Amino acid sequence: MSDTPTTPTSPPAGWRDAWIRFWFPATTAVPLAICRLVLVPTWLLFLSVPPDDYMVPLTYDPGRIDQAIILAVLAVVPVDLFHTEEFLRGVWLTANVAGVLATIGLFTRTSLLVMGTGFLILIGHLWSYGELHHTESLYCIAFVLLGLSPSGRCYSMDSWLRRRSRRARAWGPEARSDTATWALRLIQCLLGIAYFSAGSSKLLDGGLYWMNGETLQTIVLTDYVRFGMPAGLWLIQNFWLCVAGAAMTVVVETFFFVAVFVRGIRRYMLAAGVVLHMGIYLTMAAPFFTWMVLYVVFVDFEALRRRAKQAGWASTPAAEALLRRPRRARGFTS
Amino acid sequence: MRAEERRHGTPESASASRRRLCAAGFIVVRWLSAVCNVPSLCGWLSAASWLLAAVLAVELTRSPVGFRPLIPVRRGSRLLLLTCALNLVGSPVAAVMSENALQGSITGGLDLLAWGWVLYGAVAASHWFWSPGHTAATAAPPRLAARHVLVSVVVVAVLGLQAAALFKRRPTWWPFIDYPLYSPAHTAPVQTRHYRLHGVTREDPPALVEITADALGMSWFVYHTQLLPRLFDRPWAAHEDFRRTLIESRLPPFRAIMAEATWYLIEDGRLVEHPETRTLALDPSPGPADREAAETSSIGAVR
The missing domain is CATH 3.40.50 (Rossmann fold)
Structure with missing residues (x-):
C-alpha cells in the first residue's frame, strides 16, 4: 500500500485533496490481495467456530431476536424457515464454499461478499439473544470491504484468467489502481475506532481509578476462576504489575488510532497491541486473535514487494557475474 | 555569536519551545483532570491546569505571533486560546456556583476540547517524534471521479454507522458495535x-x-x-x-x-x-x- 499521509505540521491544500490522497492513492492491488490471502484462509482454518456452535440459538425463542441485520433478513426469509438447523447449516456451507473460492480467487468479489454476508448472518444470529462478543465483528466487515474492492486483481484465478484476455493490463501485480487502498484504510480506521472506544470507555466509566491495580486484579481474578489460566493467578498476586498493565492497556487502546495516520509509529503500536492481546489471552483466556490477524492491513506489502524485486534485480546478475570470475579475482587469497 | 545560538538556540526558538512545552503540559493536565475521579488527585490537577493556562496566556500576550507557531491549522490558535480562557474562567465559576447549568456546560465543553486536543496532540507529537522529515505528498492528487464519489459514500456510511453505534445504549447494529470492554473500575477488596x-x-x-x-x-x-x-x-x-x-x-x-x-x-x-x-x-x-x-x-x- 502506497502511503501518503498528511501531516499536521504541513496542512493540505484542501479537504478534497487530502481526502483523495488519503483514500485513493494510485497503487497496485498487491496489499489487498495478500490481505485476502491471509484473512480468508486464517478464518476458515483457525478462527471460525464449528457449525454446531451456530445452532445453539435454535433453542431460544426467535421472538427475542434484536439485531437489526437479522430482523432485515427476517423481512425476506420467513422465521419458520430461518430458525431451522437446515437453513443455518445451508448458510454455513455456502459461506465456507465461498471462502474457499475467495482464497483461490475465483469470482473473488462475489465470493468474498457471499462469505462475508454469510458469516455476518450466522454470527449476528448468535448475538441476537442478549449475548454479545466483540472478536468477530471487524473481521466480518473486513470480508465485505475486501469484496467491494479489487482484491482479486492479482494472485488469483481471476487474474490468471483475465491476463489472457484483451484487458490484461488491468490485472496482475503490476497493474495500478486508485481504488486499491480505501478498503484497507477503512479497516485500519475501524480498528482505530474500536480500540479508542475500548480505551476511552475505560477512562470515561472507570476514570483514573481504572489504573489502581485492583481493577485489573478483579478482572483477571474473575476470568482465572472461570478458565484457570496459571499466568492469571501469577499476575493478580503482583499488584504493581497490575498497575503497569492497566496503564499500558489504557494508553495503547486510547492512542492506537495514531498508527492509522503516522506510519513511523506503526511497528511500535502493533507490537504493543500484540503484547496486549497475548497478555490478555495468557492471563484471561480471551482470544482476540482476529484483531491481531487484522494487523496485516497495516503492512505495506507493496513496498516489501518492490524492495524484494529491486534486491533480486540488483543482486542476481551481479552475483552471477561474481561467481563467473576466477576464484583469486573474487578476493580469495588462499 | 552563531556558534552560541547553535549551542543554546535562538531566543525565539527557546521561547517557541517553552510555549510548546507549556501548551502540551496544559492539554495533558486538563485532559487528566477531565477523566479524574480520584478525589485526592483531582484538586491538584485542576490547580495545575489553571496555573498552566495562566502561564500560557501570559506567553501568548508576550509573543507577537501568538500561538501560530504551535498550531498551523487555521483557527486552531483561537481554539487553544478559547480552551485557555474557558479553563481560567471555569474554575472560579465552579467554585462560586456548584452544580449549575452554566458550570456544567463550561466543564462539559472544556472536557470535550481537552479530548480533542489530546487526540490532535497525539498525532502531531507522533509525527514530530517518528516522521520528522515527512511532509505531505507534493504530487497533484488524482481528479475526483465518479468511482471516488461512490466509494466515498460507502466510507462515510461505514464510519458513520460505526461512530453512531458507539453512542447506542443497546448494541443492536451488529457488526457495528461499541467496545466498552471491562470499563467499570473496581476497588478493594479484590x-x-x-x-x-x-x-x-x-x-x-x-x-x-x-x-x-x-x-x-x-x-x-x-x-x-x-x-x-x-x-x-x-x-x-x-x-x-x-x-x-x-x-x-x-x-x-x-x-x-x-x-x-x-x-x-x-x-x-x-x-x-x-x-x-x-x-x-x-x-x-x-x-x-x-x-x-x-x-x-x-x-x-x-x-
Missing part, C-alpha cells in the same frame, strides 16, 4: 464469585455429576452469567425451563441438584475461597417449607 452446578444421581451409591453448559446445550456465557446466578439466588423457585432443559439433555436422572457459589478473595497476596452450596427445588409447586429446606453450607479454604 473479589469475585463463581458458580457451579452439580447433580446427585439416583443410582445406588449416588454419584455427583457436574452439569456443564455443554451438557445442557447452552451458550457458556448465558450459563455462567444468567442461568447459574438465577438458580443460586432463587433455589426455592420452580425453574420450569431449567427442568425441561435437564430432561431433554443426555444427563442421567438426578435425585437432587446443587448450585454452588464460591467467593474468591485476594487476602495478603493469597487467593482465598469461600464456597456456599444450595439445594435446588425442582418441584413445580414449591411451598414455604422448600425455602427453608434450601440447604446452606459455608466452608473456607486457602489456595
Whole structure:
C-alpha cells in the first residue's frame, strides 16, 4: 500500500485533496490481495467456530431476536424457515464454499461478499439473544470491504484468467489502481475506532481509578476462576504489575488510532497491541486473535514487494557475474 | 555569536519551545483532570491546569505571533486560546456556583476540547517524534471521479454507522458495535464469585455429576452469567425451563441438584475461597417449607 499521509505540521491544500490522497492513492492491488490471502484462509482454518456452535440459538425463542441485520433478513426469509438447523447449516456451507473460492480467487468479489454476508448472518444470529462478543465483528466487515474492492486483481484465478484476455493490463501485480487502498484504510480506521472506544470507555466509566491495580486484579481474578489460566493467578498476586498493565492497556487502546495516520509509529503500536492481546489471552483466556490477524492491513506489502524485486534485480546478475570470475579475482587469497 | 545560538538556540526558538512545552503540559493536565475521579488527585490537577493556562496566556500576550507557531491549522490558535480562557474562567465559576447549568456546560465543553486536543496532540507529537522529515505528498492528487464519489459514500456510511453505534445504549447494529470492554473500575477488596452446578444421581451409591453448559446445550456465557446466578439466588423457585432443559439433555436422572457459589478473595497476596452450596427445588409447586429446606453450607479454604 502506497502511503501518503498528511501531516499536521504541513496542512493540505484542501479537504478534497487530502481526502483523495488519503483514500485513493494510485497503487497496485498487491496489499489487498495478500490481505485476502491471509484473512480468508486464517478464518476458515483457525478462527471460525464449528457449525454446531451456530445452532445453539435454535433453542431460544426467535421472538427475542434484536439485531437489526437479522430482523432485515427476517423481512425476506420467513422465521419458520430461518430458525431451522437446515437453513443455518445451508448458510454455513455456502459461506465456507465461498471462502474457499475467495482464497483461490475465483469470482473473488462475489465470493468474498457471499462469505462475508454469510458469516455476518450466522454470527449476528448468535448475538441476537442478549449475548454479545466483540472478536468477530471487524473481521466480518473486513470480508465485505475486501469484496467491494479489487482484491482479486492479482494472485488469483481471476487474474490468471483475465491476463489472457484483451484487458490484461488491468490485472496482475503490476497493474495500478486508485481504488486499491480505501478498503484497507477503512479497516485500519475501524480498528482505530474500536480500540479508542475500548480505551476511552475505560477512562470515561472507570476514570483514573481504572489504573489502581485492583481493577485489573478483579478482572483477571474473575476470568482465572472461570478458565484457570496459571499466568492469571501469577499476575493478580503482583499488584504493581497490575498497575503497569492497566496503564499500558489504557494508553495503547486510547492512542492506537495514531498508527492509522503516522506510519513511523506503526511497528511500535502493533507490537504493543500484540503484547496486549497475548497478555490478555495468557492471563484471561480471551482470544482476540482476529484483531491481531487484522494487523496485516497495516503492512505495506507493496513496498516489501518492490524492495524484494529491486534486491533480486540488483543482486542476481551481479552475483552471477561474481561467481563467473576466477576464484583469486573474487578476493580469495588462499 | 552563531556558534552560541547553535549551542543554546535562538531566543525565539527557546521561547517557541517553552510555549510548546507549556501548551502540551496544559492539554495533558486538563485532559487528566477531565477523566479524574480520584478525589485526592483531582484538586491538584485542576490547580495545575489553571496555573498552566495562566502561564500560557501570559506567553501568548508576550509573543507577537501568538500561538501560530504551535498550531498551523487555521483557527486552531483561537481554539487553544478559547480552551485557555474557558479553563481560567471555569474554575472560579465552579467554585462560586456548584452544580449549575452554566458550570456544567463550561466543564462539559472544556472536557470535550481537552479530548480533542489530546487526540490532535497525539498525532502531531507522533509525527514530530517518528516522521520528522515527512511532509505531505507534493504530487497533484488524482481528479475526483465518479468511482471516488461512490466509494466515498460507502466510507462515510461505514464510519458513520460505526461512530453512531458507539453512542447506542443497546448494541443492536451488529457488526457495528461499541467496545466498552471491562470499563467499570473496581476497588478493594479484590473479589469475585463463581458458580457451579452439580447433580446427585439416583443410582445406588449416588454419584455427583457436574452439569456443564455443554451438557445442557447452552451458550457458556448465558450459563455462567444468567442461568447459574438465577438458580443460586432463587433455589426455592420452580425453574420450569431449567427442568425441561435437564430432561431433554443426555444427563442421567438426578435425585437432587446443587448450585454452588464460591467467593474468591485476594487476602495478603493469597487467593482465598469461600464456597456456599444450595439445594435446588425442582418441584413445580414449591411451598414455604422448600425455602427453608434450601440447604446452606459455608466452608473456607486457602489456595
